[in-house]
Amino acid sequence: MLIPGVMAWKSSRGIVMSLVVAFVVLALAIYGVTVSPAEAPSRPAQPALSATRFFVLLPDGRVEMTDAYTRRVFRWDGTRWLELESRALPRSTPSR
Secondary structure, X not given: OOOHHHHOOOHHHHHHHHHHHHHHHHHHHHHHHHOOOOOOOOOOOOOOOOOOOEEEEOOXXXXXXXXXXXXXXXXXXXXXXXXXXXXXXXXXXXXX
């Protein structure tokens, strides 16, 4: 009850079939790399930070964070950070 085609299978056919499959997979991989996806939607321009953020640990356990736009002071209450102060810093206009 053996299938006659299986008995007649030669190793050279197996090698040829695996090479054909390898070439098809390679062709699909190259096609996938070359086809560009749809254009991503444009994002609104983000204001750039002109300065780094500074963190200062104050003597009473509060933390001060200063970046280009604001100065904030936080305190840890054991569960989460509470914002105590928030003050906008004056923006400097570039001189020409």
